[in-house]
Amino acid sequence: SSSKEVVSIFPSRTLQLHTTRSWDFLGFPEPTPERLTAESDIIIGVIDAGIWPESPSFNDDGLSPVPKKWKGVCQGGQNFTCNKKIIGARVYAGNTARDYKGHGTHSASIAAGRKVEGASFYGIANGTARGGVPSARIAVYKACEDGCADTDILAAFDDAVADGVDLISISIGGSAANFTRDTISIGALYAMTKGVLTVQSAGNDGLTEVTTGSVAPWILSVAASTIDRRIVANITLGNGKTLTVRILGYSVNTFKLKGDKYPLVFGKDMTSACKDVDGHPEKLCTTKCIDRNLVKGKILVCHDSDPYETALMYGAVGALAVTSIDNLSVTVPFPAAAVSNDEFQALQSYYFSTKSPEGYIFKSETVTSTNAPVVVSFSSRGPNMIAPDILKPDITAPGVDILAAYSPEASVSGAGEDKRSVDYSVVSGTSVACPHVAAVAAYVKSVHPDWSPAAIRSALMTTATPMSPSKNRGNEFDHGSGHLNPINATNPGL
Secondary structure (H helix, E strand, O other), X not given: OOOOOOOOOOOOOEEEEOOOOHHHHOOOOOOOHHHHHHHXXXXXXXXXXXXXXXXXXXXXXXXXXXXXXXXXXXXXXOOOOOOOOEEXXXXXXXXXXXXXXXXXXXXXXXXXXXXXXXXXXXOXXXXXXXXXXXXXXXXXXXXEEOEEEHHHHHXXXXXXXXXXXXXEEEOEEOOOOOHHHOHHHHHHHHHHXXXXXXXXXXXXXXXXXXXXXXXXXXXXEEEEXXXXXXXXXXXXXXXXXXXXXXXXXXXXXXXXXXXXXXXXXXXXXXXXXOOOOOOOHHHHHOOOOEOHHHHOOOEEEEOOOOOHHXXXXXOOOEEEEEOOOOOOOOEOOOOEEXXXXXXXXXXXXXXXXXXXXXXXXXXXXXXXXXOOOOEOOOOOOOOXXXXXXXXXXXXXXXXXXXXXEOOOOOOOOOOOOOOOOOOEEEEOOHHHHHHHHHHHHHHHHHHOOOOOHHHHHHHHHHOOEOOOOOOOOOOHHHHOOOEOOOOHHHOOOO
């Protein structure tokens, strides 16, 4: 275009959406009255999938009036009301700022949710939920519904800066793109010129190198690591009398099996339709292969890493699967768990050496981990594909098994038959780590309101705690400068 208002024209992509314990693990205590007062003038712009405004995490009891610097609006759609906590809302995707995926609500509450006692996910991870800066204000920019269009993301950046936010948290991304063709890079650069820092999730494609899509040097890019609390599901194999084998499973399983033990069956033995799988045993646990009559009432064992919805649909009472992703417990729609390759070998040995193999999957529980923090295997890694001389990601923060506010309209497991509705849920991802860093950036901004985005970014990176090489097999391309350290960030000594 020859119009002077048009900087460039390029095709629009569709990007993807990428804490009862985490803040204590970071050593970031509940704020003092003085901190609450200072933080109440900070406005965090959250570009995401919306928010659930009725969540207890977003109540405005006792909050001071909305900061005078705020220039935004509350245009969240029908029956959406702002308050002194959620002070603004704009919609670019759909017709309401309400969150029907849970993603935006979860992210916003990690950053700036109010203190809520007795929060849990069906009793799991029970405790007091709170955001890092619980008195800070939230401005919602809903740019995602079925994916996140580049055009909507860029419009959200434009409005957020004009509205007067102090920083932007965006747990959205895609593959790395040239800075001149990446709307998040473009929006963040514009925001930086106006004094607004952008914090972005690194991505969840980290089983290999060169996978992070957050590569611009002016963005604070966040990897995900573990905390000292894990959520596990114990599994017993055997009849409980002559033989008992115990193995460790990973899942967020809220269900309790009614009996003492159930028959174990491998997917390869539960099909009458699929005989030749070309060396891919995971194909035997798909809807095309599973025989409902052979699976019903049994615990299905699969090589597939995510057979849970299929197993539930075909009448299994539970499911076990092998996973290549360490340190990850996903929410399951019925009694189920993933096991490591080593544990899976033990399971196979028991199965093939026993005439009538049986097993039991227990409800999940929390356990203490002394190995944290460890960068989780799904966290996207460098090197930087676009600018190899710029280290990415920049920093790592808690992103595994984090309990935070959720939308009661969102699926907790993604399974169509799972109709549970909750106010708080457990989620993992770099999209969970990102708002932890955004909250600490807001805290630093409240202490040093005159600091530039570059100064805040530098403070967080130079005060980060080095990652232990004995615990982390990777390097700086996994975790950047190290683990987020909230207390030291306001005094980097530079």
